[in-house]
Amino acid sequence: MLQAIQQKIDPTAGLPDVKAASEAKSLLTVDKVTLRYKTPNLLITATEDVSFSVERSDRFVLLGPSGCGKSTLLKAVGGYMAPVSGSIHINGRPVKRPGADRMMVFQEFDQLLPWKTVLENVMFPLIVARKLPRREAEARAKEYIDKVKLTRATDSYPHTLSGGMKQRVAIARGMAMQPDILLMDEPFAALDALTRRQMQDELLQLWEDTRFTVIFVTHSIAEAIKVSNRILLLSPHPGRVKAEVIDVDRARQDDGSAAALERDIHNLLFSESGHRE
Amino acid sequence: MTSPQIILAADVTTNRQHTNVAEVEQRLGSLELIWGISAVRKTVLIVVLAIIWQVYASYLDNPLLFPTLSDTLTTLYDRFADGTLPSRIWTTLQVLITGYVAGTVLAAILTILAINTRIGTDFLETMTAMFNPLPAISLLPLALIWFGLGASSLVFVLIHSVLWAVALNTHAGFLGVSRTLRMVGGNYGLTGLSYVMRILVPAAFPSILTGLKIGWAFAWRTLIAAELVFGVSSGQGGLGWFIFENRNLLDIPAVFAGLLTVIIIGLIVENLVFQTIERHTIQKWGMKE
Numbered sequence: 001m002l003q004a005i006q007q008k009i010d011p012t013a014g015l016p017d018v019k020a021a022s023e024a025k026s027l028l029t030v031d032k033v034t035l036r037y038k039t040p041n042l043l044i045t046a047t048e049d050v051s052f053s054v055e056r057s058d059r060f061v062l063l064g065p066s067g068c069g070k071s072t073l074l075k076a077v078g079g080y081m082a083p084v085s086g087s088i089h090i091n092g093r094p095v096k097r098p099g100a101d102r103m104m105v106f107q108e109f110d111q112l113l114p115w116k117t118v119l120e121n122v123m124f125p126l127i128v129a130r131k132l133p134r135r136e137a138e139a140r141a142k143e144y145i146d147k148v149k150l151t152r153a154t155d156s157y158p159h160t161l162s163g164g165m166k167q168r169v170a171i172a173r174g175m176a177m178q179p180d181i182l183l184m185d186e187p188f189a190a191l192d193a194l195t196r197r198q199m200q201d202e203l204l205q206l207w208e209d210t211r212f213t214v215i216f217v218t219h220s221i222a223e224a225i226k227v228s229n230r231i232l233l234l235s236p237h238p239g240r241v242k243a244e245v246i247d248v249d250r251a252r253q254d255d256g257s258a259a260a261l262e263r264d265i266h267n268l269l270f271s272e273s274g275h276r277e
Numbered sequence: 278m279t280s281p282q283i284i285l286a287a288d289v290t291t292n293r294q295h296t297n298v299a300e301v302e303q304r305l306g307s308l309e310l311i312w313g314i315s316a317v318r319k320t321v322l323i324v325v326l327a328i329i330w331q332v333y334a335s336y337l338d339n340p341l342l343f344p345t346l347s348d349t350l351t352t353l354y355d356r357f358a359d360g361t362l363p364s365r366i367w368t369t370l371q372v373l374i375t376g377y378v379a380g381t382v383l384a385a386i387l388t389i390l391a392i393n394t395r396i397g398t399d400f401l402e403t404m405t406a407m408f409n410p411l412p413a414i415s416l417l418p419l420a421l422i423w424f425g426l427g428a429s430s431l432v433f434v435l436i437h438s439v440l441w442a443v444a445l446n447t448h449a450g451f452l453g454v455s456r457t458l459r460m461v462g463g464n465y466g467l468t469g470l471s472y473v474m475r476i477l478v479p480a481a482f483p484s485i486l487t488g489l490k491i492g493w494a495f496a497w498r499t500l501i502a503a504e505l506v507f508g509v510s511s512g513q514g515g516l517g518w519f520i521f522e523n524r525n526l527l528d529i530p531a532v533f534a535g536l537l538t539v540i541i542i543g544l545i546v547e548n549l550v551f552q553t554i555e556r557h558t559i560q561k562w563g564m565k566e
Contacts, residue, residue: 080463099464110458113479128475
């Protein structure tokens with residue numbers, strides 16, 4: 001089973017021709033992107049020369065220890081920060097600012113607008129960003145609220161929901177917009193372990209239904225293997241591409257191949273001597 | 278080595294779950310329920326204070342210093358009946374609402390400029406730092422020179438008392454809106470004024486409401502004080518002038534009636550207007566602890 005998993009240990013060597021072949025049709029291309037941000041007294045390089053591309057219907061996971069710039073990378077794809085060098089293209093257009101073609105799902109529970117009910121929260125971007133008429137927006141919002149199994153909570157305000165329900169609303173809100181790509185920034189990290197497993201299953205179920213494209217940031221190797229079909233491994237300080245794991249969905253729980261893959265990825269991430277986590 | 282086993286608890290069945298609701302949820306006693314309503318507790322307090330007032334004033338028996346509650350209420354009723362107090366209240370409220378609305382609108386413009394431009398932020402911060410500590414009433418002599426005797430001087434002072442309190446709280450509220458919510462707004466492609474109105478204002482509404490409340494209290498106090506000092510200037514005269522006038526006539530029950538009116542109007546605005554807004558917004562949204 002492991003033979004099916006190719007690991008490109010040195011991505012910069014093999015990448016240019018891969019990129020040239022796929023650039024025309026890739027949904028998202030991130031090309032040699034370097035990201036820096038300022039704290040009051042430091043200029044921090046979050047990622048350096050990171051390149052990857054995401055195809056339609058990919059479940060693409062950015063995986064790495066803290067400090068590898070995976071969240072920053074996702075924010076750059078979201079349009080919240082501009083790369084110092086390199087470029088990010090979606091559907092051939094450069095990413096310049098945040099937009100509804102890339103809906104974000106955040107880790108924080110406060111991402112829902114507390115002054116709107118569940119239904120209004122899902123409808124709101126459809127009305128302001130998609131310019132749908134109210135009735136159409138309501139119908140589509142209800143459809144996606146049904147999909148995440150929150151029909152009973154349609155008219156509740158977010159503060160009455162549990163953490164898992166809030167994240168489901170955020171996912172429904174993102175999916176109802178039918179964006180080119182759904183960006184999920186550790187969406188289940190703040191949930192308890194049982195709810196997290198349930199949410200991972202539900203996310204996969206939703207993907208089976210609609211085959212949306214998603215980039216998913218996580219620091220949990222197990223979650224990455226469960227959720228993704230491709231994993232980009234990043235090394236920390238600064239974030240660089242360490243390897244890419246493809247055909248992850250062929251790893252299975254029952255024959256132990258998932259556990260073996262988990263061990264391999266773990267060894268790869270923490271092989272550097274002197275690195276402790 | 279044996280494999281793990283799951284042993285089910287014998288007496289737990291799905292049918293029994295609904296039968297023992299009564300044991301899990303027990304109603305509180307009715308006395309306890311009534312005492313749990315804060316309005317009831319506060320009413321009891323007010324009644325106790327009123328009784329103490331009446332008893333002490335009767336014991337003192339000196340209407341020039343401390344009239345009884347019943348005297349005060351009688352005077353209050355008489356002055357309402359003969360139309361003096363309603364017209365005084367109306368004069369005061371007209372000036373008050375003009376000043377309050379003007380101050381709030383100015384505060385809105387200033388804070389919207391401040392949240393969108395850096396120089397606007399600097400301007401707002403400098404101005405609030407300078408003028409917030411300055412009691413509005415101290416500008417009244419200057420206002421009388423600039424705008425003459427009349428309502429416009431009072432409105433000027435009122436604007437000053439409302440503007441900085443509302444602007445300071447609103448700005449602090451905008452700055453306190455979480456990064457996530459601001460990113461959500463950006464994600465929807467909202468910018469400029471629509472971003473402020475659709476994301477920042479509702480998200481910062483608890484602070485804005487606090488600012489509006491503080492602004493209201495400042496305005497109310499400033500106006501009564503201004504009328505007490507320069508009340509005769511505003512033509513017909515308002516509540517403050519009513520108090521001042523009756524003190525000069527040594528009609529102390531009327532002075533108390535005037536003070537009571539000031540308190541009652543303050544309570545009505547606080548409890549009816551602001552609490553209703555609060556119940557329908559930040560309490561419903563779970564934004565208030």
